Amino acid sequence: MSLQKISAATIIALSLAACSSGSDSPNSTLPNTNPTVTNPSNGSQTNNGNAAAANNQNNPSSNGNTAANANNPANSGNTAANNPPPRVDFxxxxxxxxxxxxxxxxxxxxxxxxxxxxxxxxxxxxxxxxxxxxxxxxxxxxxxxxxxxxxxxxxxxxxxxxxxxxxxxxxxxxxxxxxxxxxxxxxxxxxxxxxxxxxxxxxxxxxxxxxxxxGQTTQTLPTAGKFNYSGIASDGASQGKLAYSVDFDSRKGSGKITGIGSDINLNEASIGEVSHTNEIDNTVIKGHGIQGSSSRGNYALGFFGPNAEEIVGTVNDTVNDSEIGFAGSR
Known part of the structure; x- marks a missing residue:
């Protein structure tokens, strides 16, 4: 029930390497470990599409050519059953x-x-x-x-x-x-x-x-490529849109938020190490992220997922004395 208002300087919004959560020791900095993920997006599958009997290459009745066969382009094993969403501790x-x-x-x-x-x-x-x-x-x-x-x-x-x-x-x-x-x-x-x-x-x-x-913070960032992230932004009263691009060759990113008053330009800034304290429950997360300036105040974001599939961040809106949160995926 702390009544202190969170400062944007500490919000590195989510960067973060280890997610706070299961620990009830509120004042400790969490170790850099990840929550369990069933099937991260690196393509590794528990069953790998090889359902019992249906994909048995030695079974004459199927001979590997059934609809369930992982080698069938129409069914490469990426079904809802074989590729469930990751289990992340929230x-x-x-x-x-x-x-x-x-x-x-x-x-x-x-x-x-x-x-x-x-x-x-x-x-x-x-x-x-x-x-x-x-x-x-x-x-x-x-x-x-x-x-x-x-x-x-x-x-x-x-x-x-x-x-x-x-x-x-x-x-x-x-x-x-x-x-x-x-x-x-x-x-x-x-x-x-x-x-x-x-x-x-x-x-x-x-x-x-x-x-x-x-969430599950990104431990190893991509070393090349340019990725576009799209998602939402909100000040608690309304919903806007996020568009953000990261060039992992130059290790820089920039973007824009629309739909919450005037457009908010998230100016280009470099990737670095960031941390965020969740003051509401005293948990801390650390990891890779970006801190920069915007047309309304400073912003900060962090990368999430095994391959930086997602970003989450905040803008310290000094014009309206509020915090704007945003999140996007590629």
């Missing part, structure tokens, strides 16, 4: 969320009871999108592929005891979430907080934005 750390809630509860206790007053957290529940939790990580992998979901529910409820009295603190707002095969970006916008308890009945409006990024 979990939000419950432990990190709870740690932030405890810190805010202690500040609130001193504000209400005076210096030296402490509080004990009795319960904590968080809802993000379609999932709620009172103890386990929140898994966002169920969100539909490449569909921006606006106006998703976000709410935290904490019950704490201070000076013998129980207080209920609720922070609520909206979130927008976009998932790709190897990456996910969410904007979380708390808009209101309330405190109810003995002698206390307070409410406060909020205007915070947190950018949450999860």
């Amino acid at each position: 979990s939000v750390s419950y432990g990190g969320l709870k740690t932030n809630a405890i810190e805010d509860i202690q500040k609130l206790a001193q504000k209400i009871g005076g210096k030296g007053t402490t509080a004990t957290l009795k319960s904590y529940k968080v809802t993000l999108g379609t999932q709620s939790s009172s103890g386990s990580n929140i898994n966002l992998s169920g969100y539909p592929l490449k569909e921006l979901k606006l106006n998703q529910n976000f709410q935290e409820t904490a019950i704490a005891n201070a000076s013998g009295n129980n207080y209920t603190v609720t922070r609520s707002g909206k979130a927008h979430i976009y998932r790709q095969n190897y990456s996910l970006i969410a904007g979380i916008n708390p808009t209101n907080t309330t405190v109810r308890g003995s002698g206390v009945n307070e409410s406060e409006k909020l205007d915070d934005t947190y950018i949450l990024i999860k």
